[in-house]
Amino acid sequence: MSETLKSLRFTLLAVIAALFVSAFIIVITDIEALGDGNFGQAFSTLGTAYWGLFKGSFGSLRAISNTITGATPLLLAGLAVSSAFKAGLFNIGATGQMLAGAITGLWVGFAFQLPPIIHVPLALLAAAVGGALFGAIPGVLKARTGAHEVITTIMLNGIASFTVLWLLKTELFKREGRDDAISKFVEDSAKLPKLFWFMGKRIDLLAHTGFIVALLATFAFWWLLRKTTLGFEMQATGFNQEAARYAGMKTKSLMVVSMAIAGAFAGLAGGSEVLGLYGYASGTVAGDIGFDAIAVALLGRSTPIGTLVSALLFGALQAGGRQMQVDTDVPIDLIVVLRALIVMFIAAPLLVKAIFRVKGEAKAFGQTFRGWGG
Template identity: 60%
Template sequence: MTAAIAPQSQAPDDHLHESPWIHRLSSLRLTSLAVLTALVLGAFIVALSDIDKVKHGDIGGMLTTVKDSYVALAKGAFGSWRGWSETITAATPLMFAGIAVALGFKAGLFNIGATGQMLAGGMAAVWVGFRFDLPAPIHVTLALLAAIIVGGAFGGIVGLLKARTGAHEVITTIMLNYVAAGLALWLLKTSEFQRPGRGDPVSKDIHTSAKLPSLFGFLDRSTLEIRAHTGFLLALAAVVLFWWLMKRSKLGFEFRTFGANADAARYAGMNPGRLTIGAMFMAGAFAGLAGGSEILGGVTQNHATTGLAGNVGFDAIAVALLGRSSPWGTAAAALLFGALKAGGDQMQVDTGVPVDLVLVIRALIVLFVAAPALTRIIWRLKDKGTEGGTPLFRGWGS
């Protein structure tokens, strides 16, 4: 059968880390070109969707629209303290959830369930946040722990199902996203969670002692617009933890081996069931932290709604794909997507160009990074050597 399978790297790692520096540079150049290509195509979309100017053939006007949009986008992402703050705020959950997806990929599991795991973690954090009265550092820590455990449990179910019955994680994670949404909606209408006097599903507010401190607390505290919170530092710590787990720990080595070649891992005496459950639990825990940090960092105005996970779970798949599941790559991708989100919001306010443009640009970046051959054709590059990598999908069989 192997003859029918594409050439793939044999080492349990992706090419980025087994390549010498020259390859890393080449890979970095390809990624930059991919981003550039996506931005150029995005510009075409902005120009061509300016219907009135297109009808009048006003090419100069179309170019002005493009320029104004991209200037607003850059300003919104990096042009001010508020811009940086928004970029960081948007990047924080993407980093956590991106790790949740990347860790799965490393272990050969496709985690589409970050949305559900994040919702589970967020609900746990908000419950601890409003239910108990504790001194500040302990309260925050407990709330974060709750997010880790409940999010992890939600991911662990997927691992357990796969290990015990062979149920494919793509299906179970998608289904559990819906189950999580249903459970959250139901919980938010119970007297335990629902804010008194409200008919819609909105939770009580978490106590001040459960809040994560502001990241830019040294700036003028009265400006509420500075939303970035110390959850970002936790996300960076999570990236380091993910790096340590994968590169320095025995468990990480087992995950990577299992992900690259499950049969080899089994032959080497590793326990596939334990690895599957462990990887999904950890992935769920990271995704749970994404939900927890959103709640405790005040991004959701200190309460939970059914929309608390938003699209982060799916965006995280793009983050992990763009970052090629490596710790630093995932972190960088989360920052880039955070900047695009922050900039996109500003662009919509300033120029009326819908923020959804950012989704298109993100998608194109993922495409051009995943298909370096396309990028090479567009930019007429000759070199080769960064192809391959472990395939993400290995069939539906268990």
């Protein structure tokens, strides 16, 4: 069996194991049915729940559109975490960087009147720049003072959230007649076109071309890692900072640049949500995406293709989870459990091997993050 097939088999088995454990959780928390001793009902709930999960993620064009819509920001924010991991940095700050990008993208989106062909790229560029500038802060702090990025990015997330809440209430951003933190709409010319525009006027197909942007960003990440000196130096620094410095690399500037690149990806995530999905910004525009992005990056082993696949998987789970919540009384939070289990099982091929009694060698999972030092 080839390497790819093998790793695909392990991924599949990990997903199955995760589905089994979640099924167990669904059944044992069905207190009412179990209290009546009605196991049949508990199991039929389980069936409906998992059918809803599938139907809601791949069962129709709308489901696929929802999957893509959910995957878009996860992919971009996932790249923000992955790219930092590659440089040996742990970026918990995707949330803050997304918010920064959302705000700058939003501003360009409503402050200018331009033809779409210029306006859309300009607004996206603004989002990337906003995220990059905000993302560079922890890089600069670490390079200049050694302050650990785990602390600074967590704190910057807080700073970004409250700054955005305040900004959205200022005259510049606030929507007419609203007192809460919600912004004006962006100009139509700055909106990202819908992905399924050729389907006519189906307003239920929310997927937008932010997904194309995300795919291009994934390609750019691959290109950066494989084809550029900068990418090579980033990875060398991430692998062994001391060695990279002795080899003559400017590891401190690389830290700043890596965080700026990560921030740019996250900024695009925020921008594409504003310009593609909502058309405005609110305090919750980043939601839990920055946090989920860490799982996406971990699951995707920080590689471009891995991040893409895990973002799609998470997007599908999210879309399916909503359907499941509608069809049954199983709350969407099950998806968070499912994600955790999938990450866990995929990260532990030895465990999956033991559970399914698979023969052959399980390839150990490479280390993502090299400790706190450096």
